[in-house]
Amino acid sequence: MMRKLIVVVSVSAAAAVAFQVVFRTAGSSPPIPDQELGLRKTALADDRAPATYTLTDAAPGDNQRMPRAYDGAPPLIPHSLDGFTPITSSENTCLLCHQTGTADAADPPQVPVSHMTDLRNAPTVQRETVAGARWNCTACHVPQSNAPLLVANTFATKGK
Numbered sequence: 001m002m003r004k005l006i007v008v009v010s011v012s013a014a015a016a017v018a019f020q021v022v023f024r025t026a027g028s029s030p031p032i033p034d035q036e037l038g039l040r041k042t043a044l045a046d047d048r049a050p051a052t053y054t055l056t057d058a059a060p061g062d063n064q065r066m067p068r069a070y071d072g073a074p075p076l077i078p079h080s081l082d083g084f085t086p087i088t089s090s091e092n093t094c095l096l097c098h099q100t101g102t103a104d105a106a107d108p109p110q111v112p113v114s115h116m117t118d119l120r121n122a123p124t125v126q127r128e129t130v131a132g133a134r135w136n137c138t139a140c141h142v143p144q145s146n147a148p149l150l151v152a153n154t155f156a157t158k159g160k
C-alpha cells in the first residue's frame with residue numbers, strides 16, 4: 001500500500017515537472033506585438049475607424065470598364081447596383097441586360113459561355129441559360145469602389 005502511494009506520488013511529481021518544462025518553453029517566445037497581428041499596423045487600443053469608401057453610383061453605360069486583375073478574373077461591375085439587387089431564386093435583374101439572347105455589339109457585355117455551363121456535373125453541355133452556380137452574380141462580381149488599398153501593392157495587371 002505504502003509502496004503504491006510512493007509510486008503515485010513520484011509519478012505525479014514527475015508529471016508536474018514535465019508540465020512546467022513544456023509550459024515554460026512555450027511561454028519563453030516573446031509575445032507578438034499587436035501592431036503585427038493584422039493588416040491595420042497599429043496597436044489595437046489606438047485603432048481608428050477604417051477609411052470610408054463609396055461604391056460607384058454610375059448608371060449602366062456611364063462608366064469605364066476596368067482592366068481585369070489577371071486573365072480569367074471576374075470583371076468588376078462598372079455601374080451601380082441600385083434597383084438590381086437582391087437577386088432571389090425567382091428574380092435576377094442582371095440577366096435582363098446581360099443575357100439578352102442577341103449578339104449585338106451595342107448591348108451590355110453578355111454572360112460568357114462559361115456561365116452557361118455546369119462545370120461540375122456536365123462540363124461539355126452548353127445550356128440555354130446560366131448554370132445554378134452562376135446565378136448569384138454578386139458572389140463573384142463586385143461594384144467598383146474608391147476604397148484605398150489596405151496595404152501597398154506592386155502587382156501589375158496583365159488582364160484586358
Ligand code: HEC
Nearest residue numbers: 060061062063065075076077078084093094097108137141
Ligand atoms: C440596365 C442594364 C443593366 C443591368 C440591369 C445590369 N447591368 Fe451590368 N452592365 C451594363 C452595361 C451597359 C455594362 C457595360 C459597362 C457600362 O457601360 O457601364 C455593364 C457591365 C457589367 C460588368 C462588366 C463587364 C466587363 O467585362 O467589364 C459586369 C461584371 C456587370 N455589368 C455585372 C452586372 C450584375 C452582376 C448585375 C446585376 C446585379 C448587372 N450587371 C445589372 C448594363 C446592365
Ligand code: HEC
Nearest residue numbers: 072073074094098109110111112114133134135136137140
Ligand atoms: C462563380 C463566379 C461567378 C459568378 C457567380 C458569375 N460570374 Fe460572371 N464572370 C466570372 C469570371 C471568372 C469571369 C471572367 C472569365 C470568363 O469570361 O469566364 C466572368 C465574366 C463575366 C462577364 C464578362 C463577359 C465579357 O465578355 O467580358 C460578364 C458580363 C459577367 N461575368 C456577368 C455575370 C452575371 C450577369 C452573373 C450572374 C448571372 C455572373 N456573371 C455570375 C465569374 C462569375
